[in-house]
Amino acid sequence: MIETIAQYPILAALIALVGLGILFGALLGFAAEKFKVEGDPIVEQIDELLPQTQCGQCGFPGCRPYAESIANGDAINKCPPGGQATINAIANLLDVPAPELDAEHGEEAEVRTVAYIREDECIGCTKCIQACPVDAILGAAKLMHTVIAEECTGCDLCVEPCPVDCIDMLPVEETIKEWHWPAPTTTADIIASDLRPQL
């Protein structure tokens, strides 16, 4: 054995290396099959970050289609309801720089709103019911409709189809349970003569 190796050192080395290569290759191949991890697809992860208002302001019929589009390389700044926080989160996930919100698709709302139907004006046309992406409007043909405020995402999609304009988007008032401490404000100058950049 040793003599043969000594006789054909190149051949022996070749066989040893190829053998090792095949062995590890097989091992890795087996491991790849055996311990295959079904990774959370990127679309799911993006969809998780989107606000799920299903408003379509991004130009897609819902949050998931937009998530799919982002996964295929679309811009990440088309979601006004999510605002800068969502853009930052997606940028963080995809490891890309966070752009500003694209004004073309709307502005970030200051306060959350929910739809409210002025019930005595409602003619019961069911158009808003058909428009609601989350089935948050209750009613039947020729009967008054009403919005289940808890379920409303504030997407605005019901406002447009209403033939009598009886739907308002009302801001949600903050309750004492939802209130939380504001961020500390930067207080007065420590030295009165401190120069501050002119805005």
Next chain:
Amino acid sequence: MKTWVTPGGVHPPENKHQSLTLPIGTLPIPEKLLIPLSQHIGTAAKPCVELGSAVLKGQKIAEAAGPVSVPMHAPTSGTISAIEHRPIAHSSGMLAPCIEITSDGKDQWQAHQGVADYKNASVSTLLQAIAEAGIAGMGGAGFPSAVKLNPGRERPIHTLIVNATECEPYITADDSAIRERAAEIIEGIGILSQILGHPDNIMIGIEDNKPEAIEALEPHVQGSGISVRSFPTKYPSGGEKQLIYILTGQEIPSGGLPADIGMVCVNIGTTYAIKRAIVDGEPLISRVTTMTGDACGINRNYETLIGTAVSHMLEHSQFNEERCSRLVMGGPMMGFSLTSAEVPIVKTTNCILAPSYQEIPDDEPAQPCIRCGLCAEACPVSLLPQQLFWYSQAEDYERLEAHNLFDCIECGACSYVCPSNIPLVQYYRHSKGEIQKARAEKVKSDHARQRFEFHQQRMEQAERDKEAKRAARREAAEQAKATAGAANNSAAKATAEGQSGDSAADIIAAAQARAAARKVSPEQQLAKFERSIAGAEMRLQMAEEKLTEADAQQTDEQKNILVAAVEAARQKLEQAKGRLAEHIKEHKGEQVD
């Protein structure tokens, strides 16, 4: 007896002596009392009285709504003068639902009596009585006591800790209560012990800066199995987790409760309230509250009715508004500034502090963090306050959670030692709020996604159903047509004998042929075309025959009609032939493809 030492902590000036010079006093009954419906952790109580109705002292005015909730009682007799949103003692300064009682000045009790033979009463009877008395933890958090004292069979309690630490400066409510009511407190602890199945260890944890209180307790605990443990004064020792560590050396897991390690920790004020509820049948309608601060001429503790306005307390304490820098509910470390003096005292209010500018000056402007590390040394839960500060500024909530922001007890020790006057706790509170808000939004958005997906599914299902219906209709129509087509051919023959040209049957046949041309198979179509050609040929022939027959005896007008009919029949034939040719060509093309 051995006590343990918590990490960190600070030693702010105690300032407790001012309010201990006088015994617990009582205030005149205010004209109006305002009882917020939510003074505790959990669901707000539900009013069970009507506007204008008369109530007696101790009468229930709001019922507990749900398992984690407590009822409210009238602190004095009078009439219900309002049930509406009013400003309450909350850092937000927002309004909350309240019941206002206008006192009739009689302070007339409703008939009440304690639990009969409570020493032999069942645990559930006692818990029920505590829940009915509206008792919520009086140390500050306000957790319903009946819930806390019922940890369930799977968590047997071996240690009962009574919290008499009162570590925050200025506050002396518990201290003075112990001095004057030690016997009743010990009786209350006995009831607690009975409820918890006589735990092995019963300890009263008290800081060594209250020697008088310890002395007052000593004679009453003799032979009762209760031990009074005093330990060196340090802020903050009064937190539940801190006190348990100091007395037992055991730590409660992050996010856990004392019951998880077999312990229950109850504030000493609560034990007194429990005694009053069980033995005397009195609900929780008043508590000891410290009124202190240099802006008040009289510093002392008052047995204050729940719902008394802070302004009423100030009025009877020689309050000097000009000297007062701010009004604080709670102590100087963890309390919050009040936006109005009209807010009421609630079940958790242990102190009203009206300091002068010398005592608590306005906040100095914050300066940049110099990374001195004093805050990390002061932190009683061994967090890294400066790291939390950076991440809080950067709104990096993921890292904040990774650095255990939610274990922060907001004691304010870090802010207290900060040489740059950075309002650290306010940053943490803000970040906690933001994280909780984000969590709530996540729940909401998940819910919306679920509903949206269901909506989509439903729409698709509806579309599929419609399509299936359409297909079924089409099939039925085809079948009907096949039978009608055969009938039509014979009908065409029959009509052709009598009269040529366009007839109703013809039009229908043509329309059916057109419709069929779009849908039926090429072979069927071919046959159809051939049939229609045959029909048209026959009609043409008949028409021509008629024309030749008519030539002799008919008038010109009639002749013209017949000629036109022949022409029309011929055109029809041409069309039919053309369609057939086109059809054959198309299908040949298909075969070639």
